[in-house]
Amino acid sequence: MNKSKTLPKRSEIPNEYKWRLEDIYPSDADWEKDVQKVKQMTEEIASKQGTLAQSGKQLLEVLTLQDELLKTLDQVYVYARMRRDEDNANSTYQALTDRATGVSTQVYSAISYIQPEILAIPTEDLKKLLESEPGLEHYRILLEEIIRHKPHTLSAAEEAIMAQVGEVANAPSKIFGMLNNADLKFPMITNEKGEEVELTKGRYTQFMESKNRRVRKEAFEALYSTYGKHRNTIAATLTAAVKRDVFYARIRKHPSALEASLFSDNIDVSVYDNLIATIREHLPLMHRYISLRKKMLGLDELHMYDLYVPIVPEVEMEIPYDQAVSTIKEALRPLGEDYGQVLEEGFSNGWIDVYENEGKTSGAYSWGAYTTHPFVLMNYQDNVNNMFTLAHEMGHALHSYYSNKTQPFTYADYRIFVAEVASTLNEALLMKHMLDTTTDKQQRMYLINYYLEQFRGTVFRQTMFAEFEKMIHAKEEQEEPLTADSLSAMYRELNLTYHGPEMVVDSEIDLEWARIPHFYNNFYVYKYATGFSAATSLAKQIVEEGQPAVDRYLDFLKSGGSDYPLNLLKKAGVDMTSPEPIREALAVFKEMLDQMEELAGIQ
Structure with a gap:
């Protein structure tokens, strides 16, 4: 794979080397149903504002509804974003990602009252609520964490405002991502064989490992001259991100x-x-x-x-993908039989999107929703570095698998x-x-x-x-x-x-x-x-x-x-x-x- 001079289109990648996002939603229509479900739950949870101190039962009801809402939202957002990552130029999934982001902002705005409302309950009264409702014991760690955040939590009205600016606050990252993944075009360079080939971020690493110093230098200069043309724009996006971080820290009294x-x-x-x-x-x-x-x-x-x-x-040391898979499975034997079986499942059953294609998000990551198995995005090139990257991302994936399988949604998300x-x-x-x-x-x-x-x-x-x-x-x-x-x-x-x-x-x-x-x-x-x-x-x-x-x-x-x-x-x-x-x-x-x-x- 990936031996051609230009990147293949998404449709040209064999299905066996694509992840199976149908495991999250069989179709976009099924995704749409959950979007509507999220909107309904958002209205329901918003209507509970001002009721958390009434009884242990009421507090439990809201916390349980919040879990169900966030679990469904997670699935909605992950699907849309990962579909977009397959091809950032695909306008359908650009739109779905924008909608998922918008819905996410609405959700976090709607639930923003929960933490300050819990913090407003006097400690002794909160203890009584815990004792009155056995189901709240599940949320004890969560409640203790909320109390730890008390000095840095704003009023309910202020928290609602902070939640609403979430989409604006993410703008620097979004703008940089679109520039970096969709709009930046790198020039053609001359490879070791004297052929003109397209420079991409995925191929850049390969060129940096080339034995031919001219190729390394040419790729290096071509990459940075491209970024150099946008240096002031990117400086502005990064500065905006830093200003956002400082703003949040000051507002929350850090x-x-x-x-x-x-x-x-x-x-x-x-x-x-x-x-x-x-x-x-x-x-x-x-x-x-x-x-x-x-x-x-x-x-x-x-x-x-x-x-x-x-x-x-x-x-x-050219290492094709299938060889990398077998080597990783052998190397991780010390982690035991159960780990090995889950690893095999990941390699064999649509967890991994293997190769680079036109418009695909660069780099590698592991991600997914609590309700499904994890997924891994790769842009695999046949070398040692990519074999280790694959092992690295599968480490994340199995961490998520074990965590999601063992922990309730409330405590599954590791730091x-x-x-x-x-x-x-x-x-x-x-x-x-x-x-x-x-x-x-x-x-x-x-x-x-x-x-x-x-x-x-x-x-x-x-x-x-x-x-x-x-x-x-x-x-x-x-x-x-x-x-x-x-x-x-x-x-x-x-x-x-x-x-x-x-x-x-x-x-x-x-x-x-x-x-x-x-x-x-x-x-x-x-x-x-x-x-x-x-x-x-x-x-x-x-x-x-x-x-x-x-x-x-x-x-x-x-x-x-x-x-x-x-x-x-x-x-x-x-x-x-x-x-x-x-x-x-x-x-x-x-x-x-x-x-x-x-x-x-x-x-």
């Missing part, structure tokens, strides 16, 4: 946008700061890796477009902080399997290089992103202007610091901030680095302890959002309030770096 973001997970800002401080302390390891890469590539100068090409060029643990642990076990089964020296070097690259991208790079986010939000909080120039200047300084003296930091990379979708979901990316660290520790425990560690891990997957992330990880065997898991992960990076230097004969 000390900063960072602390507002961490509050929902009940995570102290020291966890975020510890990550940045620990990584900065170990930047000499990153600089040592940059030096190794430069030597192994035999370059006088190492440029940013030289960061992704394998430093073991003699090894070809992003722990989500990256499940995905990255799969990658860690896959890497161990690959190294354990590979005796060829060159292939081992290739795989170690891949691990070093994954670590660089997931820990060092995401921490750099996290530091950038902290900087730009601080600038806005200090009322300093954010422009394309100032964003690029900050981003350049970070690249110089993180990559060290032996890296030529090309001017094009100053614009990388302009193509990172995660920056529109504030203070998200640090969780990749903390997740990688936690996953490294848990994978080690699974390999060394066996069944007891597997049982703890599966219990963690089944826990969903029934407790705060740091508590769930402690039960699984990792304490993320300490910098130790990050240091342990860095020790593994150093060990792999030592091995690579020894195998390559470089001191």
Whole structure:
């Protein structure tokens, strides 16, 4: 697949490589029925305003109705958005997504009274309501969480206004998404064979891994020149997103946008700061890796477009999708028979949308509704990186599967902080399997290089992103202007610091901030680095302890959002309030770096 010079249309992709969204709704007409159902429930729940303190029975009725409403809304929104993701140029599903977004805003406006109304009930009276209605015991954790939010919750009228501005607040992300996925057109470039081929975001990674330096440089410059033409527009959308974050933090009486973001997970800002401080302390390891890469590539100068090409060029590791599937299943055997059976179900029964097509949303994700199995979007290319991405997304998918199967809807939705643990642990076990089964020296070097690259991208790079986010939000909080120039200047300084003296930091990379979708979901990316660290520790425990560690891990997957992330990880065997898991992960990076230097004969 994907060997042609231009992308295939959606209709040209074989059905066996498409996800089966009919498992959510057999037809758009069935989707429409649930839209109407959501509207009816929205009217019903809105009519209950002012009744929550009347009795335990009344409070239970509203909370139960809220669950049913949100569960159905979730299904409505997921279907519309995932249909649009198949082809962003499809106007039918653009319209359905817009409608789902509009309905979502109406729902959250209608239920916005619930939290402030519960908070208005005196604590002693709330206890009496709990005692009077046994069914409310199910909502005890939810009610305690609402009380924790009391200092940051507004009046019912103010909360209704905040809910109504939700669609407007999401505008920066939506505008960027449409520009990035539908409107941006990249030029043709000349590939290794001298053929003119279309540059796409999906193919960009392949070009960055090309042995031909001219191809890498041409793709790099073509990509960033395209974003450069829109630098001021994208700076405006990102600045709007940052202003939104700061606005919400101030309105809800948080000390900063960072602390507002961490509050929902009940995570102290020291966890975020510890990550940045620990990584900065170990930047000499990153600089040592940059030096190794430069030597192994035999370059006088190492440029940013030289960061992704394998430093073991003699090894070809083309991995077709079907081979990736069988390798992942074998690698994840340590997680037990039950995990393996669910994994097989996912690979065989319409969970995954495999290949890139014209208009399809770029990248990869796992998503779905509580009422159905999870889904995985891929843009699969036949290489090691995409095999690991597939393992990563299936980690998310099985986390969702176990959580939804075990937890009620109220507590099934796990936090992003722990989500990256499940995905990255799969990658860690896959890497161990690959190294354990590979005796060829060159292939081992290739795989170690891949691990070093994954670590660089997931820990060092995401921490750099996290530091950038902290900087730009601080600038806005200090009322300093954010422009394309100032964003690029900050981003350049970070690249110089993180990559060290032996890296030529090309001017094009100053614009990388302009193509990172995660920056529109504030203070998200640090969780990749903390997740990688936690996953490294848990994978080690699974390999060394066996069944007891597997049982703890599966219990963690089944826990969903029934407790705060740091508590769930402690039960699984990792304490993320300490910098130790990050240091342990860095020790593994150093060990792999030592091995690579020894195998390559470089001191």
